[in-house]
Amino acid sequence: MNKSAVSLPTELISVNAIKVVNRLTDQGHQAYLVGGCVRDLLLGKPPKDFDVATSAHPEEVRELFRNSRMIGKRFRIVHVRFGRDIVEVATFRGPQAEIHEDHYTDSGMILNDNLYGTFEEDVYRRDFTMNALYYDVTRNEIIDLVGGMEDIETRSIRLIGEPDNRYREDPVRMLRAIRFNASLGFDIDEGSGISIRRIGYLLQDIPPARIFEEVLKLFMNGCGEASFTALREFDLYGWLFPSSHRSLDDARSEKLIRLALASTDQRIAIQKPVTPAFVFAALLWYPFLQERQRLSEKMTILEASHEAATSVIANQQLFTSIPKRFSGPMRDIWNLQFRLPLRFGKKPDVLLTHKRFRAAYDFLLLREESGEELEGLGSWWTEYQEVTGDEREKMKVKPGANTRGKRKRKRQRRPKDRMTTE
Ligand code: ATP
Ligand code: MG
Numbered sequence: 096m097n098k099s100a101v102s103l104p105t106e107l108i109s110v111n112a113i114k115v116v117n118r119l120t121d122q123g124h125q126a127y128l129v130g131g132c133v134r135d136l137l138l139g140k141p142p143k144d145f146d147v148a149t150s151a152h153p154e155e156v157r158e159l160f161r162n163s164r165m166i167g168k169r170f171r172i173v174h175v176r177f178g179r180d181i182v183e184v185a186t187f188r189g190p191q192a193e194i195h196e197d198h199y200t201d202s203g204m205i206l207n208d209n210l211y212g213t214f215e216e217d218v219y220r221r222d223f224t225m226n227a228l229y230y231d232v233t234r235n236e237i238i239d240l241v242g243g244m245e246d247i248e249t250r251s252i253r254l255i256g257e258p259d260n261r262y263r264e265d266p267v268r269m270l271r272a273i274r275f276n277a278s279l280g281f282d283i284d285e286g287s288g289i290s291i292r293r294i295g296y297l298l299q300d301i302p303p304a305r306i307f308e309e310v311l312k313l314f315m316n317g318c319g320e321a322s323f324t325a326l327r328e329f330d331l332y333g334w335l336f337p338s339s340h341r342s343l344d345d346a347r348s349e350k351l352i353r354l355a356l357a358s359t360d361q362r363i364a365i366q367k368p369v370t371p372a373f374v375f376a377a378l379l380w381y382p383f384l385q386e387r388q389r390l391s392e393k394m395t396i397l398e399a400s401h402e403a404a405t406s407v408i409a410n411q412q413l414f415t416s417i418p419k420r421f422s423g424p425m426r427d428i429w430n431l432q433f434r435l436p437l438r439f440g441k442k443p444d445v446l447l448t449h450k451r452f453r454a455a456y457d458f459l460l461l462r463e464e465s466g467e468e469l470e471g472l473g474s475w476w477t478e479y480q481e482v483t484g485d486e487r488e489k490m491k492v493k494p495g496a497n498t499r500g501k502r503k504r505k506r507q508r509r510p511k512d513r514m515t516t517e
Contacts, residue, residue, distance in 0.1 A: 098236045099244070103136045111177040112145035115184060116232045118159055124151040125187075125214060127229035133237065134225045137247055138279070147184045148217055148229065156184050187217035215240065222261070222268045223275070223287075224253045250281040258290035266297035270309045273329060277313070277321035283329070291329045298334040303416040310335060310415050314374050317363040319356035335414055338407060342381035350465035351377050358461065372424035373454055375417060377461065383407045383429060404429055424451060431455035432462070436472060438492040443479060456480075 112128060119126035126149040132142035149156065156173040157163055163175040163184075173184045189212025212220070214229075221227040224243035231238060241255050252275050254261045254268070262269055269291045272283050283291070298306065313322040326332040333340035342348040355377030359369050387396075387403035394402070404426045408417060417425070432455060434446055446452055456476055463473040479490055 097239045098231075098234075099239070100235060101137070101230075101237050103133075103230065103235075104139055107136060107139075107141050108132075109142075109145045109180060109182065111175075111180050112147065112182045113232055114177075115147050115160070115175050115182045119147070119149050119151055119156070119184075120233065122151070122155075122159060124149050124155070126151070127231055127238070129229045130221070130226050133228045133230045134243075134247065136230070137228070137237075137244075145182050147182060148187060148214075149184055150187055150214070151184075152186050152211060156186070187212050187214055188220045189213070189216045190219060219255055221255060222265075222271060224255055225251075225275075225281070227255060246284075250279070251284050252276060252279075252281045252287060253284040254287045254290075258287050259294060262290055262294055262297065266294075266301055267305065267309055269295060269298065269329075269331060270306075270313065273322060273325045273331065274309075274313050274316075274318075276325045277318040278316065288329065291331065295329070295331045295334050298331065299414075303412060303414055306335065307415040307417065311371060314356060315359065315363070315369060315371055317360055319359050319374065320353055323352060323356055336378055336411065337414065338382035338410060339378045342385070345381055347466040348381040351380060351461055351467075354461045354464055355458075358457070370421070370424065370454070372421045372428065373458065375411075375421060376425045376428040376458060379407050379411060379425075380429070380462075400430065400433065424454070427451040428455050428458050432459060435459055435476065436469075437494070438475065438479075438490075439494050440491070443487070443491065447480070 108128075112132070116126045116128065126147055128145060129148040130146040132145045135142040151159070153165055153171045153173050156175075157165060160173070160175045162177065163173050166172055166174055171186075175182045175184060189210045218227050218229070218240045224241040224246045226243070227239075227241050228243045228247075229238040230236075237244065242253075246253050252272050254272075272287060272291060275281055276283050313319065313326070323332070326335065339348070339352070343352075355374050359374055362369050383403050386407055387399045390399035390402050408422050408425070411417060427449075428451060431446070431449065431451060434442070435455065437443075449455070456473075459469070459476065460473045463469050475490070475492075479487060482490065
């Protein structure tokens with residue numbers, strides 16, 4: 096067994112995680128810190144959360160910690176809670192491939208993963224070598240059976256075992272590879288990468304709700320734009336967002352998506368709130384516009400907007416679920432785009448009080464920046480928010496006056512001819 100003494104930045108280790116490990120080992124169980132926390136500690140980064148792997152069965156773990164509960168359908172995991180801090184405790188998993196073929200679908204995917212195993216078996220059930228390092232708290236040692244230490248040193252994302260098989264067992268591992276590539280800046284090892292390009296279609300077998308969770312981790316974790324780049328590079332984007340993928344032929348669509356993701360990344364960096372609704376609004380904006388245009392030939396533009404939003408969202412939900420709490424705000428952001436040009440009477444002031452105004456305004460700015468020709472609408476709104484009273488009155492734009500910019504205004508020499516539709 097490959098063990099090496101290490102000096103981890105102990106100040107970054109959760110005292111609660113240590114407590115959990117100690118209580119388990121005191122009771123005669125094996126218990127280690129494992130996974131992302133060990134990887135991050137080796138990189139000198141503060142871990143997001145702490146995972147413990149143990150020989151104790153979930154029921155035994157439950158009994159040892161009053162402050163714990165069982166979670167998970169695929170894997171039964173115990174959450175031990177200390178205030179807001181949660182330590183995740185998982186029992187060693189066994190190798191199911193050979194023995195329990197009925198746990199697999201035709202494509203080789205694991206359906207039921209609830210069988211326990213030994214320490215060694217647990218190691219080989221993990222995804223990447225860098226995620227299969229076990230930290231023995233008492234001895235201050237790392238146990239490395241798969242060459243994970245070296246891969247961390249060379250900054251390499253390498254699947255344990257044969258890539259095609261490991262992705263077939265759980266295609267979400269492909270998305271995890273992308274996420275680590277984007278967030279850690281590690282390279283995906285050649286074998287592990289080629290395989291992704293070849294069998295990315297397997298993501299279609301994953302329930303949309305699970306894909307949605309992974310997409311959130313990709314796009315809402317501070318490295319969204321890099322994740323988008325990596326998804327494209329490894330030919331996975333189309334399996335997650337087919338309509339958005341097709342829209343990328345229009346360079347403005349890609350620009351808009353990148354801007355939305357980059358702005359989300361920046362906001363996360365300075366701890367400002369972010370919402371998937373904004374990102375999804377950008378991902379699907381061009382598919383939505385296109386569908387709206389198509390439908391407008393057979394119904395009113397208002398109906399077309401409504402129908403287009405419904406159908407674009409419904410189609411996307413075949414791939415990633417979009418919970419109502421996000422699809423609602425997303426539609427609001429879209430709908431407001433068609434109200435922002437109406438700058439007469441009370442309309443702008445009413446719009447300013449809309450709970451989604453800010454998001455819609457930010458979205459408008461990104462649309463302009465991505466190359467949509469909106470005749471200065473963004474700066475008009477920026478200025479409108481800066482001035483008050485009389486100045487706002489002066490800024491208002493009569494209906495029709497703004498739609499074609501200067502050219503139209505020249506033609507409209509006789510104001511009497513103009514219709515007021517207010
Ligand atoms: P993060 O920093 O995002 O938490 P992580 O590697 O800790 O990254 P988790 O989802 O917390 O990711 O999973 C903890 C550990 O469980 C992983 O490091 C890995 O060893 C194992 N694991 C997670 N998902 C899978 C999977 N789909 N297949 C195999 N092993 C997995
Ligand atoms: Mg983790």
